[in-house]
Amino acid sequence: MDVSFVCSGEAEPFEMEVGFFDTVQDIKEKLQSRRGWPAASISLLHNGDVLADDVYGGGGIERHGIVEGSVIHVALVPDGPRLQPQRVKRSRPASKSRGEEGAARAPLLRVTVVSRCGAGRMEVAVAARAAVSALRAELERARGARFPLPGDGAYFFIHRQSVMDEARSFEWHGVATGDEVVVFDGSVTRAPAY
Structure with a gap:
């Protein structure tokens, strides 16, 4: 499936094909081979979440809600601390489920x-x-x-x-x-x- 990648410091987003069962680490390695960025210095974000590296075989990117046409933000942290997986705080009503929130935010x-x-x-x-x-x-x-x-x-x-x-x-x-x-x-x- 084709996914768009947006990297701060670059004017244009780019598309890259990723597999439904690829892990976050697989995507980082694909970015390394395509763009030359060291996989160890890449943090990936989707819908406000920093994506964990799946070091224990936690499944593919589908568990993060990434589908055809999704946008993943790439943060490059050359020699600084890595972004830790955590939920970015948003103000939202407590009654909405994650699925309802995603549909409401969608264009x-x-x-x-x-x-x-x-x-x-x-x-x-x-x-x-x-x-x-x-x-x-x-x-x-x-x-x-x-x-x-x-x-x-x-x-x-x-x-x-x-x-x-x-x-x-x-x-x-x-x-x-x-x-x-x-x-x-x-x-x-x-x-x-x-």
């Missing part, structure tokens, strides 16, 4: 929803990290004259010729501002895995 995407269940087209703003099921809720509110939908609720979403998993985020599906999401009548079943 809004303006997408065009096209109905193949009748002649309908509307622009909708969705949070990039919100689940696609949020679009279903929004369309149900606009049902009727504003946007035609099947009466039984049996419809699914297509983005760039792929069926969208409603439990996944728009960001996960690669949806960007200006994209079209098409609503089709019916349902999708998956073949059982053998």
Whole structure:
């Protein structure tokens, strides 16, 4: 998956492919081979968290919430103390869970929803990290004259010729501002895995 890296002191961010199961240390070593920065002097930050080095095989970067299109900030600490893994303090209501906070902070995407269940087209703003099921809720509110939908609720979403998993985020599906999401009548079943 492609991830953007932002390093202080550099004008432009850059993209680099990382594996879903890569550890933080693996990414630091890739940065060392690509950019020449010593892995030992690199600290990586994502969503306000300093990413731990996973020295005991703690799993890949997926446990840090890093997905396709994520942005990782690179801090270079040449001879000084390393940043220690800790939570950066933010002011937020205590009632929000981490998932809700991530969806609220995510940028809004303006997408065009096209109905193949009748002649309908509307622009909708969705949070990039919100689940696609949020679009279903929004369309149900606009049902009727504003946007035609099947009466039984049996419809699914297509983005760039792929069926969208409603439990996944728009960001996960690669949806960007200006994209079209098409609503089709019916349902999708998956073949059982053998």
